[in-house]
Amino acid sequence: MQAELTKLLDLQSKDMTLLEADVRLKAILDEVARLDGEVASVKRDVQVAQKRLEDGVKRRADLESRIEGYRSIQDKRRQRLEAVKGAREAQAVMTEVEMARAILIKEEGEWVKVAEGVHDLERGLKAAEERVTGVEERQAAERQQLAEEQARLEAERDAARGARDDSAVQLDRVLKARYDRLRSARSVAVVVPLKGEACGACYTSVPRNRRTQIRAGILLDNCEACGVILYAEETLG
Numbered sequence: 001m002q003a004e005l006t007k008l009l010d011l012q013s014k015d016m017t018l019l020e021a022d023v024r025l026k027a028i029l030d031e032v033a034r035l036d037g038e039v040a041s042v043k044r045d046v047q048v049a050q051k052r053l054e055d056g057v058k059r060r061a062d063l064e065s066r067i068e069g070y071r072s073i074q075d076k077r078r079q080r081l082e083a084v085k086g087a088r089e090a091q092a093v094m095t096e097v098e099m100a101r102a103i104l105i106k107e108e109g110e111w112v113k114v115a116e117g118v119h120d121l122e123r124g125l126k127a128a129e130e131r132v133t134g135v136e137e138r139q140a141a142e143r144q145q146l147a148e149e150q151a152r153l154e155a156e157r158d159a160a161r162g163a164r165d166d167s168a169v170q171l172d173r174v175l176k177a178r179y180d181r182l183r184s185a186r187s188v189a190v191v192v193p194l195k196g197e198a199c200g201a202c203y204t205s206v207p208r209n210r211r212t213q214i215r216a217g218i219l220l221d222n223c224e225a226c227g228v229i230l231y232a233e234e235t236l237g
């Protein structure tokens with residue numbers, strides 16, 4: 001029984017090492033995800049700026065074709081004005097030309113505003129793109145460090161898993177099944193020494209006859225309250 005207990009504790013210690021490697025690896029992956037999130041956020045700003053610029057450019061183009069249309073109609077009015085004979089008719093066309101001119105001035109004023117807006121949007125897009133580059137440059141060293149750390153931890157975890165598996169095959173099958181069942185339910189120690197008269201995990205007292213058997217090394221008993229496998233430290237000698 002003592003030999004099995006030694007193997008059991010060896011397996012548990014290797015499982016703890018494996019668990020610790022997993023936890024540290026997860027912390028690195030979380031950190032990488034945080035950096036990815038930061039980049040994604042500034043990239044979204046770029047997309048928004050691109051969309052706004054596209055809208056501005058389209059609005060400017062629409063205005064340009066409208067203004068062009070007004071101008072060609074205006075040219076035709078002027079040609080008509082040259083051709084008219086009567087003063088009355090000339091006056092009527094003249095009024096039309098004046099009215100159309102006022103509209104054209106208004107539209108051109110609008111074009112200037114929109115064109116200035118497009119310049120602002122272009123600057124905004126450039127600034128957003130520079131922020132992406134800035135974030136990526138700022139992250140480069142950290143990412144490099146994280147990638148190295150990740151590779152190191154993955155190797156460490158693989159080694160820990162290998163050591164764990166080597167340990168596990170040494171153990172009695174029934175005992176291993178019992179241990180695995182317990183471990184799947186909890187991430188803390190599942191092979192726990194007695195503390196005085198109680199279970200070392202939940203401190204529920206263990207009946208005296210069972211304590212005696214555990215201390216004598218003839219029983220690897222489960223705690224009735226929390227289920228951990230109990231042993232006595234002194235049996236390890």
Ligand SMILES: [Zn+2]
Pocket residue numbers: 199200201202203204223224225226227228
């Ligand atoms: Zn217990």
